[in-house]
Amino acid sequence: MTNPYESLGVSKNASADEIKSAYRRLAKKYHPDANPNNKEAEEKFKEINAAYEILSDPQKKANFDRFGSADGPSFGGGAGGAGFGGFDFSGFGGFGDIFENIFDQGGLDGIFGRRSRSRASRGSDIVIDCDITFEESCNGTTKNIVFNRSERCPDCHGTGAKDDSSLQTCSYCHGAGQVKQAQRLGGIVIENTATCPVCHGTGKIITDKCRTCGGKGSFKKQVSSTINIPAGIDDGQTLTISGEGNMAEGAAGISGDLQIRIHVAKHPILMREDFDLYMELPITFTQAILGTKVKIPVVGGYMDLEIPPNTQSGTLRRIRGKGVKRLRALGTGDLIVKIFVEMPKTVDKRTAQLLAALDTDIRADSYKKVASYRSKVYN
Numbered sequence: 429m430t431n432p433y434e435s436l437g438v439s440k441n442a443s444a445d446e447i448k449s450a451y452r453r454l455a456k457k458y459h460p461d462a463n464p465n466n467k468e469a470e471e472k473f474k475e476i477n478a479a480y481e482i483l484s485d486p487q488k489k490a491n492f493d494r495f496g497s498a499d500g501p502s503f504g505g506g507a508g509g510a511g512f513g514g515f516d517f518s519g520f521g522g523f524g525d526i527f528e529n530i531f532d533q534g535g536l537d538g539i540f541g542r543r544s545r546s547r548a549s550r551g552s553d554i555v556i557d558c559d560i561t562f563e564e565s566c567n568g569t570t571k572n573i574v575f576n577r578s579e580r581c582p583d584c585h586g587t588g589a590k591d592d593s594s595l596q597t598c599s600y601c602h603g604a605g606q607v608k609q610a611q612r613l614g615g616i617v618i619e620n621t622a623t624c625p626v627c628h629g630t631g632k633i634i635t636d637k638c639r640t641c642g643g644k645g646s647f648k649k650q651v652s653s654t655i656n657i658p659a660g661i662d663d664g665q666t667l668t669i670s671g672e673g674n675m676a677e678g679a680a681g682i683s684g685d686l687q688i689r690i691h692v693a694k695h696p697i698l699m700r701e702d703f704d705l706y707m708e709l710p711i712t713f714t715q716a717i718l719g720t721k722v723k724i725p726v727v728g729g730y731m732d733l734e735i736p737p738n739t740q741s742g743t744l745r746r747i748r749g750k751g752v753k754r755l756r757a758l759g760t761g762d763l764i765v766k767i768f769v770e771m772p773k774t775v776d777k778r779t780a781q782l783l784a785a786l787d788t789d790i791r792a793d794s795y796k797k798v799a800s801y802r803s804k805v806y807n
């Protein structure tokens with residue numbers, strides 16, 4: 429296994445913030461989007477992610493420092509460890525800048541999965557809903573969002589203590605944050621470690637609380653932010669903005685993510701399927717016979733569609749490039765128009781007479797299906 433400190437180019441004494449910023453810098457540099465078809469960059473990207481998974485998790489980091497493996501001394505392999513081997517980047521067409529927007533379309537848990545994040549040192553995610561119009565989903569837009577977020581107290585830097593002297597080492601666990609517990613089952617004594625019940629794992633006891641935050645180390649703040657919603661986003665997709673969620677409790681740790689669930693309003697006529705648009709176009713039976721020009725809706729306006737004479741009901745017309753722009757990728761889907769020939773519900777007597785006269789004028793071989801049916805049934 430590669431040494432995670434070497435992978436991120438940090439010293440063994442690097443702080444959590446130093447590790448995080450080294451990781452961010454390298455992840456940007458080697459991100460698959462910035463290095464298309466570059467196997468070496470992809471391997472490097474996996475390596476730094478694996479390294480960060482270890483160094484951002486206090487337990488794994490401690491295991492590595494002690495045993496040279498994130499899994500600890502004896503139970504390697506399996507679900508633990510870096511677990512990056514099987515991730516296939518090629519499956520992600522439009523995978524954006526991981527530090528701006530990530531699409532939650534499954535599979536990403538392999539990189540930033542809940543499993544790989546330390547529960548103790550990561551703040552919770554914030555989930556908000558955002559409504560956009562159909563046109564905005566096709567063209568992209570920016571939205572101003574307002575939400576409440578837990579932020580680290582600037583006065584005590586998250587410790588919750590008034591000053592350094594009011595932050596003392598926990599005497600119960602001697603600062604370790606964990607205590608050993610012995611359990612007797614039959615004749616066997618099982619020893620395990622548990623979070624210290626006195627300091628709740630921080631290893632510190634506050635004798636005098638910070639006045640700004642009341643000892644919590646954090647407070648809720650209203651945040652207003654402008655987000656970019658990329659063209660091609662679909663209803664139900666989630667934009668994830670890394671590190672913009674709630675701050676982790678305590679003086680260490682990283683923020684959770686901000687997740688923005690996108691809701692796209694329905695278009696009255698156009699229906700979306702991936703990046704193609706579909707619509708049904710009703711025309712009259714006389715238009716179908718004589719041909720016509722019809723105004724149809726497209727992204728950003730309207731266009732004229734030429735209907736040639738003798739168009740059958742059910743005819744599909746594919747209009748290239750008139751669909752939705754592909755999300756974070758080149759190209760645009762198509763617009764598929766299904767033509768429906770509508771018969772009049774009623775006709776007056778004069779029209780009926782005209783039609784009856786017309787019927788004899790149309791040559792029988794103009795009706796292939798009718799002719800085929802008759803030949804089978806009437807012989």
Ligand SMILES: [Zn+2]
Nearest residue numbers: 581584638641
């Ligand atoms: Zn405070």
Ligand SMILES: [Zn+2]
Nearest residue numbers: 598601624627
């Ligand atoms: Zn303690």
